[in-house]
Amino acid sequence: MEGKTKRKKITIINILQIATLAALLLYMQIAVKTGAVSKVFLAAPTDIVREGIEIIADGTLIPHFLISVEEILVGYGLATAVGIGLGILWTIFPKTEEYANVFCAAVMAIPKVAILPLLILWFGIGFLSKVVLIFLFAVFTILYNTVTGAKQCKESYLKVAKVFEATNIETVFTVILPSALPSVFNGLRLAAATAFTGVVFSEMQSAKAGIGFLLSEAQSLLNSSRVFFLIILITVMSVVFVKAISLVEYAICHKWRRV
């Protein structure tokens, strides 16, 4: 992790990067304001900011935002619990993996967006169908990363557990899982990104609430400033979420990692 002592020097590359971004924003501003590009296709940065402040101030955004967050937390939380839980079960009892793997692989192979219509039939267009979709988007990544991490446990650690006569279950909890943590967290991070794809997509398809719903509504109203604002918002949420998972990992593992 970047320490505070190592202050980064601003290089020519950094200056060029900032200049490029500024030029792009400036182009958007001028192109839209002069009418060179229709504001259906592009939005001026100042309009995006104004739109953002507006939908926050008039109370439009917050309820939708909270609904999306809730769907993600519940769906992703369940996926984490089930993914890691099943991973542990498979590790302790390899027979259960042998039995269940083919089913999990089959469900995983289905492009999740294709079963959205079915989920809506079963669970309605509300909260539940979103949670299930996010769950399906995330659970396999978490499961397979847990199991792979467990299988990559160093032979010598397993020998130590054996020499000290650890039972199977003790070996799993004292040796295999701790050594699988990096892989588990990789899975959690990957799953977090796909969970966002899941929620936005399903809300855009059919919903009465959520950020994805707002997004498709803004699109049908040709409100490009709002579309741009929401895209930025979703991106920031996703980045913050992934970062939060990295922070949890850091809190758990940094003490024994070589820095």
Add this chain to the structure above:
Amino acid sequence: MSLGLSIRRQNKGCETMPDIKIKNINKTYTDASGAPVEAIKDINIDIKDGEFVSIVGPSGCGKSTLLEIVAGLLEQTSGEVIVGDDTVKGTSRDIGVVFQDSALFPWKTVKKNILYGLELSKVPREEQEEKLKNYLELMNLTGFEDKYPSQLSGGMRQRAGIARTLIMDPKVTLMDEPFSAVDHLTRCTLQEELVRIHEKEKKTVLFITHDISEAVFLSDRVILLSPRPSVVQNEYKINVKHPRSRSDDYLVQITARIVADINRGAAAPENDYII
């Protein structure tokens, strides 16, 4: 087999009873293509109670294989190993193993690593703490108990690995090239510490190394294995009292003799390297 207490017989009068008896041990692996690989062949070794025996031999001759069979980590193809009064069938509390790269768990502190076995066997906290204190002292680790392995030097890690094994008070200790990954000076220090501990505790040790002078410096007896499929090629008694000097004439001579015997063995006409 971890059930109940293993009843240790008070074998006061019977000095002749070996503590480790390796009887006609064979191990044939199957390689990736399914062909058999004969690693060790008809190994017979008796190790007396309290004896320090080293096994040396060229790399890949089957030293680790033999150690893992004695430890109960690996099943032999044929033959039998008896430790104390019991035939080895899987790992046991009586047999401690120290691994080559220390194999400490990086996610546990030195303290938690050393206490790993005691925690698994549900030894009361106070007893754990007391033993920990003793073994930290014995291995010169006091003050490092809350460090993680990644914060220690190679020598320190190896000391912690040894403490983790010795704290269980095993009847016999098996060590597989424990000092091969540390620098020369640290290795010399660790060797001297090991001698000091062995002089004090007089426990049976089976020590594996490819460093002949290390074997000669430490052991009561050195056993030389031939190249694969390895058999006991020769055996050397080192009748020199501890503390030994590394420049002791007798030790230097015997080291030279073992080296010569290895070279002779490796140059044998029926060379098995090419199959």
